[in-house]
Amino acid sequence: MEERVSPKTVLVVDDESNIRMALQFLMEEEGYAVRCAADGDEAVEEIKKSPPDVVLLDVNIPKRSGYDVCQAVRSDPNLDQVRILVVSALCQHVAIEKATAMGADGYLTKPFSTADVVDKVRTLAGRSN
């Protein structure tokens, strides 16, 4: 009997609907099960409800910032498996260091190439086992 491996899940968090749509499409093409959230509160809710394998997280989101979401996830031992890929328009070196210090597993600067996103998500999803 073939064991059905359930697809890895990705949560896309961004307040811009264009980006959400694009990333959702991209991830689904790659075979991931995708959910979306448009703000920080929704993101934390979704993560706690059903922890995804990878979170594509924008930092500049309403209600709770991406950093706050990051911190919340990292401070919950039940969510240790969740990998966080911060996607942000801020490309200062300090911003990248900050994201890493807050517990992000990777960082992508907008504008990014789709190949980069796919690559990084694949790496992180592989790690979330």
Place this chain on the structure above:
Amino acid sequence: MHERMSLRARFALFFALIGVAIPVVIGIAMWLAVQRMEDNPVPPLVLFGGAASFALVGIVAWVAQMFDTHVARPIVTVSRDLQTFMHANPEHEIHEDEARYLGVLGPTVRQASEAMRQLRSDIDAKVDEATRSLEQQRLRLETVLRDLNEGVIVCNLDHQVLLYNRKALQALYYGGDLGLGRSIFTVVNRPPFLNTLERLRNRFTSGRYKQHTDHLMAPMVFATPDGRHVLQGKMSLIVDEEEKEPQSYTLTFFDATKQIASLATRDRLLRDALEEFRRPVANLRTTAELLSQSTSMPAETRKKFEGIVAEESKELSDRLDALNEDYQSIATSLWPMSDVNSANLLSCLARRYRDHPVLRCDVSGEPRWLHCDSNTVIELMDRLIRGILEESGAQTYAVEATRGEKRRYLDISWGGDPVRASTLESWLNEQIENGAGTMTGYDILEHHRSDAWCERIADGRSRLRIPMPDPVAEHTKQESGAPPIRLEFYDFDLLPRIDDGGDLATRRLRDLTYVVFDTETTGLEPSNGDEMISIAGVRIVNGRVLTGESFDKLIDPGRAIPKASTLVHGISDDMVIGQPPVQDVLPRFRDYIGDSILVAHNAAFDLRFIELKEKETGVRLDNPVLDTVLLSAIVHDHTDQHTLDAVAERFSIEIPEEKRHTALGDSLATAQVFLKMVDLLEANGIRTLAEALAASEKLVQIRRRQAEY
């Protein structure tokens, strides 16, 4: 018995001796002659007459010699002592024992000099008292001026420097030698100064300044002569109290080189960005519109256009990345920042909590240099600490400057959980109290191109980390230790001086500019392979030794230094390794000297070394030279002790032991000795350079003739 006799009795005795001797000798001679006179009177007369004359001459000579030793010389000594005491050295002792045959002259002169000393001391005390508060004020103003963050220079209308502060020296150091009495154009280029001064003078003479918003001030941009450093500032014309005549001008400025370069870079980036983005955006727009609007596009064409969209998007994205890199590399922001030592900054912060009922803040870790605006950073950190206290209740904090792999940080740590990111964000969005104007924490962070975050660290502690820019300058360990030196960086007596290029020889000695110099060498034989190993000089301007404008260089002699010579001047072989050779040092020394008159102790010796290097270095010193050995022989002709130690002792000038036989130490001592000599020379009727040179030359001639005998 001799000393108890009065002076007159002594003189009387001398002359009585002569008076008695003459007839006695003549009498004896005559009697002897008469004894032989029977046969032929002439030869015996001649014989004994001659003998008598010789005897008389001998007696007179002996008396004259006694007179010289016991009367004339002591008088000269006492007179010189008195002169030295009056004009050069109030501590000088009168040699009373030398005058022991002059009766009460010695003790009387001594008593008079003591009374005078006492009187001087009383006057000095009164003057000191009266000027003490004035002096304090002056010191305060001096300190303020010296340590201003801007460079300050004051010049007379001939562009000679009357005043400069430390910042001015640092900023213009690259251009040349900034010094009192020197033309400012040794360190800056002319046209901006001439033009701006002319504009200001016109503004003044026409009376327009009264309505002008800037009064007698004009902004100015100028540069060092090589053009590599650009400075920006303001020139102000100073007029005398009755507002009749311009007197001088002040310049305040800062080094704008980096700032201007950064602004230029920013302009260029913006310009390039606009140009570089235009093309891909244009392509993207056209292609995207075509794709969305065209309904009948063949599939192949559609595919091509889709490819173009992807290509141009990538192009645009790459250019954006490149622009960001360039932008990040512009170090300075327009917010005023400076290199700050974290020890100062953090102890300032910690001091705020000294009297706090619960909060304790300790500075830990090594001090580090940071580039920041310390005031706003302290306000920010204070706000954050108080926030953490309120949020978490933690009472003890450690603040530290740390250095990571890529950058430096200011860290605040405490025992407890990290602050929530959103809480931190809300604090940073608030306006900071006591900040300069309205500023949020994020604004302060933005000025420093920084951010802040909270993370958990070891041992149940948390840390709030703020990255900080690296210091701009290199800071070495020696910097903070040395106390500030009080420099003679102003002389308003130079104000009216107009260098009319008048005859140097006829100007008064005390008005001239000198460089007093000295060298240390490997030995005493310049023509026999000995070389210079150190050369130093100090400037004397307007009768003041400018210790802050000295020249002091070690020279690599290109040969070994004999141990015996090292024992004298303390310079050993390893001290001269890596030092510049004489071909580099002498030209710089010549620039330092300029047109000044040279002074040295035993100048011929030092000058000979320099002369022998003329071919190699291209340095030929044509300046007039005064030798303090010769000058000492002129003013103190009663002694033959003219070594630097002996002369210094006569003038009560102390040379610290460790400085003796160093080029700079000896130059300083010689300079002080020289100034005292100028006073004595004037007392002896030698007032001008020509007179001093003539007197020196005369002495040289005398000595030369004496040596021939």
